[in-house]
Amino acid sequence: MGQNLILNAADHGFTVVAFNRTVAKVDRFLENEAKGKSIVGAHSIKEFVQKLKTPRRMMLLVMAGKPVDDFIELLLNEGGAEPGDIIIDGGNSHYPDTTRRTQYLNSKGIRFVGTGVSGGEEGARYGPSIMPGGNEEAWPYIKDVLQNISAKADGEPCCQWVGDEGAGHYVKMVHNGIEYGDMQLITEAYDIMKRGLGMSSKEIGDVFAKWNKGVLDSFLIEITRDIMYFNDDDGSSLVEKILDSAGQKGTGKWTAINALDLGMPVTLIGEAVFARCLSSLKSERGRAAKVLGGPTPEFSGDREQFIDDLEQALYASKIISYAQGFMLIQNAAKEYKWKLNKPEIALMWRGGCIIRSVFLKDITAAYRAEPDLENLLFNDFFNKAIHTAQPGWRNVVAKAVLWGIPTPAFSTALSFYDGYRTKDLPANLLQAQRDYFGAHTFRIKPESANEKYPVDTDIHVNWTGRGGNVSASTYTA
Structure with missing residues (x-):
């Protein structure tokens, strides 16, 4: 996915820096698929960050979970990422993790984007569906790249800003x-x-x-x-x-x-x-x-x-x-x-x-x-x-x-x-059962309400008939 997105971006006129922790893969990529394209390699995380123009736009495609957090820390500590830079997670991360990362990196001045990418390897190469969300301040800086490399439907890019925090990965x-x-x-x-x-x-x-x-x-x-x-x-x-x-x-x-x-x-x-x-x-x-x-x-x-x-x-x-x-x-x-x-x-x-x-x-x-x-x-x-x-x-x-x-x-x-499409479901019986064994109360239908069973009121009935009969408390929304 990462390799194909790099090739896709290069085809659309962008110069891309490629990095992989296994640096031999970077060299093979540059010698073969990337040969003659506007793609440069990096052999360390520090070199990767240094070769990018500010504000740096850095996209990760790594396994969801801890590897994303680990790579973010590498960018911050070893790479030298600075306030104003943008980190994009293009993996299948769980949206609460993206919300957490957005908030964490915002406190450091780093703009974080969690973006869903769908289409598999072929989609990544020739145009995937891209669903970005997170820190909206990043959108003007990444919009041109993501919309250019995305698929098109009737001439419109299949990529728009989704929403705050984990919204992109949620969608x-x-x-x-x-x-x-x-x-x-x-x-x-x-x-x-x-x-x-x-x-x-x-x-x-x-x-x-x-x-x-x-x-x-x-x-x-x-x-x-x-x-x-x-x-x-x-x-x-x-x-x-x-x-x-x-x-x-x-x-x-x-x-x-x-x-x-x-x-x-x-x-x-x-x-x-x-x-x-x-x-x-x-x-x-x-x-x-x-x-x-x-x-x-x-x-x-x-x-x-x-x-x-x-x-x-x-x-x-x-x-x-x-x-x-x-x-x-x-x-x-x-x-x-x-x-x-x-x-x-x-x-x-x-x-x-x-x-x-x-x-x-x-x-x-x-x-x-x-x-x-x-x-x-x-x-x-x-x-x-x-x-x-x-x-x-x-x-x-x-x-x-x-x-x-x-x-x-x-x-x-x-x-x-x-x-x-059913106006009246049998959940009325469920509510009666819940009230019978657990005093969970129920509401009366508006058309059946009366002085004994008022509308918008939590009602409990002693279904066995022993002791009291009805108790009610007015519900306030």
Whole structure:
């Protein structure tokens, strides 16, 4: 990533100083990939700092966690970084660490920026999505570099200032969480076609190729098509030989934990994380498969129509996933007092990053038309899309249940939709139960309020009828 970002910056007319703790790597880089480009090498951290013009713009791409802190201290103590200099962390750091580093370095006069970078090695080389946040005083000095090397969507750079402190890495975290959800949805669609419809890898690849020309046109659908078409040397599908135990680096988990901390129902990302956890129980699942029975999928009917239903189920579930992701971003802005720009965030995700898709153009348009839009589902375009997709979506989830094919992401997306559109949920019973066993109190519905049970009041009832009956305390917001 670091090497490719250096080459990218050099291609855009910037002179770049390259440093790696393994100095032999710097020499090899200068002799090969960087030869003839406006790139100079440094063989020590002090030389690296000295070769930069002030205010120095120094970007780190190292492993998240302690290595970032260690490298910052090297820049301060051995490198001789000075007040006014700018340090940019382009790794996948956890946003609270970025907030801490911003505050720490601000006390030393150093402007710190934590920026999410998405797009992998190829994106870094030819234009990634870049999500900077931190000390906003740094933005005028780094804007030209970051926007020039970023991807472009309809001529606009996929890089804008996100917000204070850890906001940039927070938005990258949510991006990665949505990425988890998108990938899980695609794998469920693949499983339904493979086991439910009995389709070959080539046939499934043909479906993804078709989907990539419509509303699902995206990087992840495109690479899934390529994966399904890829055969091993013996002519068989390579993907079918890969062990079904998924790894994860933590950003999806961070998103799910943060959603729980903020009390936001980001259910699809949570299920995507748990699906990976379940996949890791490979040997245990092998034993369970021998003793736990279930139905054998048998399809009858119009296969092409069902595949169209599956496309709609995937599209509708993606709408829910992004709606949940922006709900989380919106709530985080209030909680952490960040000024997060939702239209610009959607724009930054339109190009260069892993979740890039034509779908994000519609999200950008929705938030530009109404920046304070409460939920994507209230936008006319997405409201119509979700209603159009609903019959096929329900058919797919119902069939998967009858076939015994797990669809945690499809199912939780539909459950969220049904819960979100329900005026009266059974949480009234939950509140009664909580009051019964723990005297946690409850509120009465406005239309049911009376002298005994006043509105906006915390009420406790002695449900056994022994002793007192009702106690109430007026609630003040």
